[in-house]
Amino acid sequence: MFIWDFSAIFAVILIFGVGIVLTLWIIYTLNRQRQQSGEVIADFLRHCHYCSYIYLDYRKRVPCRCPRCKSYHD
Numbered sequence: 089m090f091i092w093d094f095s096a097i098f099a100v101i102l103i104f105g106v107g108i109v110l111t112l113w114i115i116y117t118l119n120r121q122r123q124q125s126g127e128v129i130a131d132f133l134r135h136c137h138y139c140s141y142i143y144l145d146y147r148k149r150v151p152c153r154c155p156r157c158k159s160y161h162d
């Protein structure tokens with residue numbers, strides 16, 4: 089039979105505390121990665137004013153050239 093003395097109670101509380109902190113850290117990290125990936129994609133998103141084509145421009149060129157209608161815009 090297991091005996092509940094002070095060191096056993098302390099060990100259980102410590103293990104649960106570390107588990108809670110680790111779980112919260114993992115949830116925070118996953119949410120942060122999801123938000124950053126959305127910001128990065130939105131940063132490279134371009135919209136052509138002439139043909140309304142939406143595309144990604146990773147080089148961030150100014151002026152930018154539309155891949156569909158080949159017109160320049162910024």
Ligand SMILES: [Zn+2]
Nearest residue numbers: 136139154157
């Ligand atoms: Zn275009």
